[in-house]
Amino acid sequence: MDMLYNILIDPFVQMVDAPDFLIQVVWEGFVAGVLYALIALGFVLIYKASGVFNFAQGIMVVFAGLSLVGLHQKGVPAWLALILAIGIMAILAVCIEKFVMRPLVGQPDIILLMATIGMTYFLIGLGEVIFGGEPKQMITSELGLPTGSTAFEMGERGLVILQHIDIAAAVIALLMVGGLAVFFNRTRIGRALRAVADDHTAALSVGISLNQIWAIVWFAAGIVALATGIMWGARSDVSFALEIVALKALPVLILGGFTSIPGAIIGGLIIGIGEKVGEIYWGGLVGGGIESWLAYVIALVFLLFRPQGLFGEKIIERI
Template sequence: MDVLYTIFIDPFVQMAEAPDFLLQVVWEGFVAGILYALIALGFVLIYKASGVFNFAQGIMVVFAGLSLVGLHEMGVPALLALIMAIGVMAILAICIEKFVMRPLVGQPDIILLMATIGMTYFLIGLGEFIFGGEPKQMITEELGLPTGSTAFEMDNGGLVILQHIDIAAAVIALIMVGGLAVFFNRTRIGRALRAVADDHTAALSVGISLNQIWAIVWFAAGIVALATGIMWGARSDVSFALEIVALKALPVLILGGFTSIPGAVIGGLIIGIGEKIGEIYWGGLVGGGIESWLAYMIALIFLLFRPQGLFGEKIIERI
């Protein structure tokens, strides 16, 4: 009976007794979810355009962040370093299209996946060669991003603390999602991109330049990676360990669907908030540390009932 109480009643009693703390947990989960969603967005962009699961998205986050901080360390003013980092991601996109994607057109998806794994290790090596292996502090204040926090005192005497950088992350993520939605649905390039995603050959036959579209979409994924690198770097540091955190986007993608931008956001929020609530209120029952696998469990259960994800396209292939 005690076991049932501990699992099914006690966590909710804790939530009711300390609503300020519950609010804080939900907020932290929301911020983590936004960051997961940003990483997942990068995956979705590439997958939509080329059907490739871009294993290199995590290292692109690190590489973009390191470029920004590394350039600033070399004496480049922060805003100019930001523009130059965007330039670095543009060059990277062009190189990926020219030297990786173009030679592999028409190859099976697994070959393209392997190519992105190869790119991951190449970018790790290149990043360490250029910027060194030390973690670097994000230039948050220099970029004009807010620092510090605001604490709200609740009726029960508890505190809810909101970090200004987390609020900025949420706002920037929403702007990026909105911008990308407009880009995909309202612009000529966006429509061309969707055509390429549907059928490469058909898109080519109506005069859409596959090469140009791929370069653009990898560049867009690079911009998303830079935004993620800045936001996550401000919360901890820009280090190669971030590359592993980026794999948290996997359950988000399973949940939200590999082709849906709103799906990435909703999936990110479900995973972010779900894992925080799970860890805080139920993690102690099994010694803690459940966060690292809980997200995958949520995604796996979801997969059993809706394999295409919340907003993914259900594809039926005729045999």
């Protein structure tokens, strides 16, 4: 009976008792969710255009963040470092397309997935050789990002503290999604991208260069990775530990659907808020730390009922 009370009633009593705390927790989850969503966005971009499940998106985030901070530490001014980091992501995109994707065209999904796992290892090694393994401080203020925080009074009920950088992260994520939507729907390249996503062969036959498109898509994912790296780095440090956290994008994608950009966003928010709330209010019952796997279990349960995700286009192959 006690157990049932602890699971079913007590957490909600706590929520009602301290709404300011609940709002704070939900906000924290929301921000984490925005970052998951940004990583998932990178996955979706590449998956849509090439059908490749890019396991390396997490390390691309780390790599982008590290090159930005590393360049700044070498004495490059922040704005130039940002431009150079974008350039590095472009070079990376071209190299990946040329040396990994092009030779593997037409291989089964699993082979491509394993190739991106190999890429992950290569980039981890490369990043550590170039920039060293220790965590680095993100150059938040040099990039002109806000650093302060605002406390909102909630009448008698206490207060909620919002970090400005978190608000900036949410706004930038929103702008990015808007920009990508315009890019996909309104520009010539965007149309070509959608054509490639629909059907490789048909796209080729109307004169779209697959190789060029793939390089562009990987570059776009690289830009998203850079933005994610900056935002995440501003909250904690830029370190290789991020790479494991980035795996959370997988359950996000299962929730949102592999091909849907809005799905990635909403999936990210559900996972982010769900795991924070779950950790704070229910985690204590089993000893805490459930954040590390709750997302996967949510995804697992979801898979049983709606395998194509919330916004997925087609039903995946059932067995």
